[in-house]
Structure formats: structure tokens, C-alpha cells
Amino acid sequence: MQMKLLQDRIRRDGQVEPGNILKVDSFLNHQIDIELMDEIGKEFYRQFKDRGVTKILTIEASGIAIATAAAHCFRCPIVFAKKTKTLNIAGDVYTSRVDSFTHKTTNDIIVSKRFLLPGDRVLIIDDFLANGKAIFGLSDLVHQAGAELVGAGVVIEKGFQDGGKKIREMGIDLHSLAIVDAMDPVTGVVFRPED
Numbered sequence: 001m002q003m004k005l006l007q008d009r010i011r012r013d014g015q016v017e018p019g020n021i022l023k024v025d026s027f028l029n030h031q032i033d034i035e036l037m038d039e040i041g042k043e044f045y046r047q048f049k050d051r052g053v054t055k056i057l058t059i060e061a062s063g064i065a066i067a068t069a070a071a072h073c074f075r076c077p078i079v080f081a082k083k084t085k086t087l088n089i090a091g092d093v094y095t096s097r098v099d100s101f102t103h104k105t106t107n108d109i110i111v112s113k114r115f116l117l118p119g120d121r122v123l124i125i126d127d128f129l130a131n132g133k134a135i136f137g138l139s140d141l142v143h144q145a146g147a148e149l150v151g152a153g154v155v156i157e158k159g160f161q162d163g164g165k166k167i168r169e170m171g172i173d174l175h176s177l178a179i180v181d182a183m184d185p186v187t188g189v190v191f192r193p194e195d
């Protein structure tokens, strides 16, 4: 089930930008509405509370506030993957390569081996799902660590891009709080109807 409070907020304050970008920086990833964030955290908890989550993994920067809100409910640490242009191979880190949808660049993402352990049950959280590169890279880090990926939660899935399909086909239990099936600068966003 999608989250109506979030859909209403996207309808009201989201801005559709050229290049298939939905701007939600007045409440989600620049200025942050903390009450909405609390509800988002609770919703992820409702969805994944029975999975024995020991760690929430996200990617800097926009994922951190969302993951933190969820972690308050799960009572577990969050770990955020850092983006870097210069790979520090001397460090004791897991790394993966991620193409950025919004910045049209490629980053290596890294997580210290101290913070993802075999035996961890990891929930991935991110703000947007577009082509699936960020979630794919994060799931790669989980597998390198020998940890178990129990699911992925995203706040906004852009259903007209193929990331959601690819991630679900990989067998990852993906839950999106809002799924945008179409968007246009003039007419706004259209959400996926519930089945």
C-alpha cells in the first residue's frame, strides 16, 4: 500500500523538472519535514518489522535522514555508504560502482568492513528509485560483507523507469511508499493505482 500522506505532499509541493527529475527539496531532501519523516519511518517499520533487521544501509546524503527516521523504530544503527571519486584501496572497505541518475557521474561507494558484518540482516533505504543503480550498488556491498539483505524501502519510486522492475526481478523485497507512474511539469504527477 502506498502512503496517502506522502502522495498528498508530493502533489502539493513536488515540482516536476526537465529530465524526469521530481524535486521534493522543500520537505524530503533539502529542507526536511520532521513530522512527515517520522511517519515515513513508521511506515517502513510496519512493512519490515518481522525481518529481524540489525542494520539499515543507505547512501549519502539524502538517504541519511530517512534511514535515521526508520532506525528510530527498528532500534538499530544506520550505516551510510560514502561516495568517493578517488578509490582508497588502502582502506579496509567494501566498494561498488554507482552511476548517479541526477548528477550524470559515476561514484565509487564505500562502506567500512567494520560496519557491515556477516550475520547482519540489512534493510536498504533510499529516497528515490529510478534506474536502480543506487540500490543495486548497496545490495552489492551487503553481499560482499556476507550479510543478508532482507529488503529495500524507497520513499518515491518512479515507476516509469525500470529500476523497480529490475530490483524486484533480482528477488529483493522492495517496498515503495509512493509510486509515480507518470509526471509532467504542467499536469503534475500520476500515482500508480493500488491493485
Ligand code: 5GP
Binding pocket: 020, 021, 022, 023, 024, 029, 059, 062, 099, 100, 101, 102, 126, 127, 128, 129, 130, 131, 132, 133, 134, 135, 158, 163
Ligand atoms: P537510481 O540509482 O535508482 O537510478 O536513482 C536513484 C538515486 O538518484 C537516488 O539516490 C536519488 O538521490 C537520485 N534520484 C533519482 N531520481 C530522482 C528524482 O527524480 N529526484 C531526486 N531528487 N533525486 C532522484
